[in-house]
Amino acid sequence: MPNLRRPHAHLWAVAVLTAIAVFALAVPMLTGADPRLTDFAAAYQGPSSSHWFGTDPAGRDLFVRTAAGLRVSLVIAAVCAVTSAVLGLAVGVAAGALGGWVDRTVMRLVDGINALPHLLLGIVIVALYPGNLAAIVASIALTHWTQVARIARAEVRAARSATYIEAARLSGATRTRVTVTHLVPAAAGQGIVAVILLLPHAIWHESTLSFLGLGLPPDQASLGTLLQDARAAVLTGAWWTLLFPAAALVITTLAVAAAGAALRDRITPPLPERAIR
Amino acid sequence: MLTRRALFTVPLTAAVSLALFALASRSPFDPLAGYLGDRYLTMSTADKRRVATELGVDAPWWQQWATWVSHAVTGDLGYSRTYAQPISAVLAERGPWTLLLSGTALAAAIVIALAAGMWAGLHPGGLLDRALAAAATVVQAVPPFVMSLVAVTVFAVSLRWLPVAGLTDPGADPTFGQVARHLTLPAAVLTASLLPWLLLSLRQSIRAAAESDAVLGARARGIPEPVVVRRHILPVALGPFTTLIGLRLPELLVGAAIVEEVFSWPGLAGSLVTAARELDFPLLAALTIGTTWLVLAGSLLADIAHALLDPRVADDA
Numbered sequence: 001m002p003n004l005r006r007p008h009a010h011l012w013a014v015a016v017l018t019a020i021a022v023f024a025l026a027v028p029m030l031t032g033a034d035p036r037l038t039d040f041a042a043a044y045q046g047p048s049s050s051h052w053f054g055t056d057p058a059g060r061d062l063f064v065r066t067a068a069g070l071r072v073s074l075v076i077a078a079v080c081a082v083t084s085a086v087l088g089l090a091v092g093v094a095a096g097a098l099g100g101w102v103d104r105t106v107m108r109l110v111d112g113i114n115a116l117p118h119l120l121l122g123i124v125i126v127a128l129y130p131g132n133l134a135a136i137v138a139s140i141a142l143t144h145w146t147q148v149a150r151i152a153r154a155e156v157r158a159a160r161s162a163t164y165i166e167a168a169r170l171s172g173a174t175r176t177r178v179t180v181t182h183l184v185p186a187a188a189g190q191g192i193v194a195v196i197l198l199l200p201h202a203i204w205h206e207s208t209l210s211f212l213g214l215g216l217p218p219d220q221a222s223l224g225t226l227l228q229d230a231r232a233a234v235l236t237g238a239w240w241t242l243l244f245p246a247a248a249l250v251i252t253t254l255a256v257a258a259a260g261a262a263l264r265d266r267i268t269p270p271l272p273e274r275a276i277r
Numbered sequence: 278m279l280t281r282r283a284l285f286t287v288p289l290t291a292a293v294s295l296a297l298f299a300l301a302s303r304s305p306f307d308p309l310a311g312y313l314g315d316r317y318l319t320m321s322t323a324d325k326r327r328v329a330t331e332l333g334v335d336a337p338w339w340q341q342w343a344t345w346v347s348h349a350v351t352g353d354l355g356y357s358r359t360y361a362q363p364i365s366a367v368l369a370e371r372g373p374w375t376l377l378l379s380g381t382a383l384a385a386a387i388v389i390a391l392a393a394g395m396w397a398g399l400h401p402g403g404l405l406d407r408a409l410a411a412a413a414t415v416v417q418a419v420p421p422f423v424m425s426l427v428a429v430t431v432f433a434v435s436l437r438w439l440p441v442a443g444l445t446d447p448g449a450d451p452t453f454g455q456v457a458r459h460l461t462l463p464a465a466v467l468t469a470s471l472l473p474w475l476l477l478s479l480r481q482s483i484r485a486a487a488e489s490d491a492v493l494g495a496r497a498r499g500i501p502e503p504v505v506v507r508r509h510i511l512p513v514a515l516g517p518f519t520t521l522i523g524l525r526l527p528e529l530l531v532g533a534a535i536v537e538e539v540f541s542w543p544g545l546a547g548s549l550v551t552a553a554r555e556l557d558f559p560l561l562a563a564l565t566i567g568t569t570w571l572v573l574a575g576s577l578l579a580d581i582a583h584a585l586l587d588p589r590v591a592d593d594a
Binding site: 126128129200212235239242254 | 289292297414430
């Protein structure tokens with residue numbers, strides 16, 4: 001994605017992300033409006049000066065609801081991304097440090113999970129535990145830890161043969177100590193990058209599940225449930241119910257992905273183009 | 278190589294189905310409630326226990342799994358509550374529609390990616406190249422369900438060019454014209470959701486092939502440009518492209534599931550969402566296993582195609 005690699009692309013991404021965060025946090029706090037407040041006299045109104053993003057069929061203000069939904073989606077996505085990254089780091093470091101049959105078993109498992117369509121796996125998990133927030137987090141974490149594990153394992157295997165590890169081992173450090181003080185930090189930088197790169201996936205995943213009626217309950221505003229409401233509302237011409245939540249979703253995903261790519265390039269600078277060839 | 282890959286399906290299928298049954302046994306959902314429907318609320322506990330024993334749902338989950346496997350190998354996949362049909366009938370009835378939708382979308386995506394990706398890859402830095410890369414990056418960030426909703430709002434509700442949903446107009450026979458008109462919008466959305474990955478990857482591999490020493494040498498020998506493209510650039514670039522198509526098959530299925538759901542397309546991928554929402558466990562199990570197989574078959578086919586296109590790959594396989 002060359003346009004994300006331009007030197008100042010990440011500044012844009014950070015600026016947009018800040019604006020999104022302010023919107024998601026400040027709007028519900030400052031206006032003090034309840035995103036669940038219905039006003040049937042004001043139902044189905046297009047964007048106006050009193051309702052900037054219009055209102056939904058129950059007369060709920062979409063400016064407030066989009067902000068509240070964005071906040072819920074971001075929080076769930078962050079929890080999911082951190083859970084996946086921690087799980088992936090733990091498994092990847094263990095596989096890389098222990099080697100042998102543990103490593104082989106873990107890598108088979110990673111191959112197996114990667115062979116399956118992640119969203120469908122997630123759908124099955126949330127279907128069996130309906131309406132459970134932990135199931136939503138689990139459905140994302142259990143399908144997304146594999147990429148992190150693969151990277152962490154590679155980092156650990158590369159570090160294992162480094163001189164400083166050998167020095168630590170020769171000076172009498174136990175395997176546990178080497179793992180905790182040297183190998184985990186070696187993989188941790190990649191872990192932080194992984195969290196950010198996983199965020200857009202997690203936003204995507206949660207909103208899709210909620211949209212399909214398998215994630216959060218419909219009265220809980222999230223980007224997915226807002227878009228589920230929009231699905232019926234657009235048929236009557238209420239385009240604003242779709243436009244604003246969808247724009248919030250797409251802009252957030254793009255900005256987070258761009259910021260993540262910039263951060264990754266900073267931590268592990270990309271090879272010059274000719275070297276890749 | 279082929280045998281080893283084929284043999285990998287057996288443990289994977291066993292692992293996936295075992296995990297599914299284990300998960301289901303811990304689920305708060307009572308399978309009896311699904312089977313009995315409203316009668317679940319009125320039936321006495323003793324009667325419930327009797328029905329549970331008859332159905333075998335009170336057995337430990339690994340025993341239920343063993344029973345399911347022994348039936349499944351004879352082709353009896355159970356009965357779908359949601360569609361009130363044996364599962365094999367659901368598969369036979371709905372499978373072709375999914376095949377039509379995803380086949381159309383995949384074919385369209387490949388053709389467009391080949392045409393646009395080749396142009397962009399052979400003219401790096403050009404206006405079209407930059408426009409395509411930017412568009413692909415943005416489209417990548419739009420989830421298929423949002424794309425479907427936007428397509429419905431713009432083309433079906435506002436412009437009234439195409440129908441909102443379904444396979445045919447209400448009550449109409451599924452004639453070619455009817456189905457084609459209803460297929461256009463979902464297939465276009467599915468194509469658009471597949472396209473960015475294919476396009477960006479093909480553009481990259483064509484650009485890499487065009488800069489290779491072999492191509493430089495061919496041009497230096499005065500070989501005409503069309504021959505260079507056809508004989509030296511395309512064969513090298515298409516190898517990774519076929520692999521990518523195989524790797525993107527899970528995404529195609531996911532996209533198909535969502536698009537079918539939004540457009541009420543009567544296909545199999547969409548019924549996975551229905552099965553999940555209605556907790557139709559036998560259908561859910563059959564579709565999960567079926568998806569696993571399809572994905573494995575897809576990646577195997579892609580590897581075979583890659584080996585046919587690029588003999589160097591066949592050597593290490």
